[in-house]
Amino acid sequence: MRKKISSLNNPFIKNLLLLQKKSKLRKSQEEFVIEGLQEISYAQKATYEFSQVLVCLDLFDNALDLEKFDCEITEISLDVFEKLAYRSSTGGLIAIAKPKDLRIENLRLSSKTPLIMIAEAPEKPGNIGALLRTADAAKLDAVIIANPKTDLYNPNIIRSSVGTVFTNSIGTGTTSEIIDFLKNNNIKIYAAALQDSSSYLAEGFKEATAIVVGTEHQGLSEEWRINADKIIKIPMEGQVDSLNVSVSAAILIFEAKRQRQLS
Template sequence: MRKHITSISNPLVKHLLLLQKKSKLRKSENEFIIEGVQELNYAIEAKYTLKQVLVCNDVFENNIQLDDLDCEVIDISQDVFEKIAYRSSTGGVIAIAETKNLSLKDLNFKTKSPLILIAEAPEKPGNIGALLRTCDAANLDAVIIANPKTDLYNPNIIRSSVGTVFTNSIATGSTSEIIDYLTKNSIYIFAAALQDSSSYLKEDFTKATAIVVGTEDEGLSESWRSQAHKIIKIPMEGKVDSLNVSVSASILIFEAKRQRLNH
């Protein structure tokens, strides 16, 4: 018989609420929250380890086989669900899962000419989520976050990425660690920046390629600009000289994909 939680004062409910809010707790406990049927399905496909799945049967969309899950399944009341849910349209299911290491050494490429996006020090969950959605749509070989300022298991990133934080192959590291990794693996570095740059339309992205983008406010650090094989830009014809990072990344990624389809 499954456990049933009806009180918002239950210790597990309090723990879950803290996991949603506190990055330090997520890191110390190696746990995070997954909310939503689609997001949970993606995490299961990516072989994330689930610890508990909380289900509100009043709103549960029965397209996950709960009996097949290798974890504790707990029924919760609608009051509890409304207390812990970020949004109402999540199918009535919330899970606690174990984080992954996200180490560079764990990346495995299926091709000899991988296409990788590297984002240096992105901070806004909405931008990170948009980047991950683009990378999923383009089926990139990997996404690497350099000098991360935001915990990738932040609920806002999971939500804004519509679960593609689980569908992408992701790693994190310092800028110097990532540059060393790219060099050792003979991956060509294209850094997106305004200074001393040429149009991205003149470049060949069919070899093993890393496209590196920075934030709109700060741009890329000198380390990336000095170590890049080429510095590229998207020509601007209006008044502004830059685009949102997720928009810029999308343009560069899909040009690389176009070249590879025609190669």
């Protein structure tokens, strides 16, 4: 018989609320929460392991779909779902999943001429989500986060990325570790920075390429500029001298994609 939870004071529900808020708890318990039909579907396709799925039958309209989950299914009341859910339009489904080891040494590249996006120390979940959506749209070979400020299983990142945190091939590490990885794999480094830079339109990105972006306020660390094969910029014609990091990344990545489609 399927377990049912209707109390907001249930210890399991209280723990899930903390799991959504606290990165340290996600790491110690090795679990995180996924909300929404699309996000859960993407995680399934990416072979994430689910430990439990919570379903609100008042909102979930296809009970047969529950058979595809190889884990415990728990029915929750509408009150409990609304307490756990950030959004009301996610189909009445919440999953608890096991994280993957995203360290850079576990990243595998299938292409001989990969196109990779690297973001150094992004902090805002909205920016990280936008970067991941761009990477998915361009079908990049990998996304690498250098010196991450938050874990990628933060519910705000999952939500802002509309689940593309699961569709991308992702690696994380320190700047030094990532530079070593790129050099060991003969991947050229194109660092986006203003100092001593040339227009991105003057460069070619058909070989194995990593496009590296920093935060809008801090930019890239000196280590990237020292180790870059090229320092590139997006020419600015107005008063401001920088763009939002996700916008900058999108411009550079789709120029690289455009060049590759011409060959």
